Amino acid sequence: MIGLLTVGLSDLNLRVLIPYFPVLGWGALRTLEISALAIALSFPLGLVGALMRLSDNRFARSIATVYVETVRNIPLLVVLYILFLVLPLYGIPINALTAGVLGLAINSTAFTIEIFRAGFVAIPPGQYEAARSLGLHRLQILRLAIVPQVFRIVLPTLGNQIVSVVLGSAQASIIGVGELTYETQSIGSSTFRYFEVFTIAALFYIACVQVISLLWRFLTGRAAHAPLGT
């Protein structure tokens, strides 16, 4: 370990990488962009999926359950390969960026469904009964009484999910999406400054994850700590 540090540091030359900083910056933006798109797709779908998983309709329930169990137990990389390599065989043209965003969204939706489901399960039955006794119909009960409380419960876990989408987005580099990991690797292979460039990328991801967690906690802190009905 000490050998690694001394050899690595004595040879550390960040100046070589200065011309590549804009490329890394664009890569980082792309990382954030595909993560944001995947999250924007998967959070609403996750809510719908959770409602399906908990619905009385057996058909809806089994579709959601099969989806969750299938996607959660298959590596993201396999999902990305299937989208990127197999879909074109069936005449569906797909580029790397679309496949990357879709793959991330498919993966994230499965986990988000489980997050929302846990939130719905945590609402005491009295809340449903009270809302029904006020004469609200099913959609109103969900929209006015239940979902706002579910959000308060799941907000911290949704923050973790955002982080894991950002981390997972690095895998999109493998099918050729030009995000941070992709640019890092191509800079590494053209300059042979793997040590420096991967350190920078790692620091970016660490900073990004920490900022997201802090920001999320700051933005949702008040909602998450508000008292819940019993």
Next chain:
Amino acid sequence: MLASGHLTNYLLLLLKGLAITLELSLGSLVLGSLGGIVLGAMRSSGWRALKATALIYIEAVRSIPFVILLFFVFFAVPLALEVDVPPYPAAIAALSVHCSAYMGEVVRSGIESIPKGQWEAAASLGLSYYRIMRHIILPQALRVMIPPTIGVYVSTIKESSLASIIGFVELLGQGMAIREANSLRNTADVLIAVAFGYFVICFSLSQVGRYFEHRTTRDMRLAPEPTRGVIARPLVSGRPETQAAP
């Protein structure tokens, strides 16, 4: 899709790949758990410097995508140290580091789930920190740790698919190799079979995890039963009397 037939010729190769995937991730889980026990003990120790070191390590590793970690071990370390790192050691090292951070959290929450009274009782018997940990806390914490450890194993199996990127031939690597080397490039067969392999293993393991989780929560619910039994007894014995009275 799978009925097209070529695949049966390669099924044995895929099964071999599956075995290698399991071996790679189990090896990493074992190494990662050793690291995780050290990290977890550091996290729950009273020494602030140890606590902070473990926290920074865990947070940093958990904030770096596994791909970066893997590439770092495979590309950067050999250049920096001027040694040759073949794919297998690189994959197992990166997976173990990744795993240890997650196991560190599992061990920490396991240790924290043991009531403080256990520590105090053990300390009052004059046991040292190491002996309390070794004989009192860890054996009890281990039971709580089983379900999340299986969860870490499942996600390690999934992450291990990335070892195919650095040229290690596990399940996904085997599948991609078969796909490239044969006339299967224009079919979905191999990838579907690979996905199915991962699904079967991960799904079964998750079910095992769920069983253990169920058992732990059931046992915990059973634990306070003596008091409940005492309160319930008069009601139960009272019922036949009221029934017999009329």
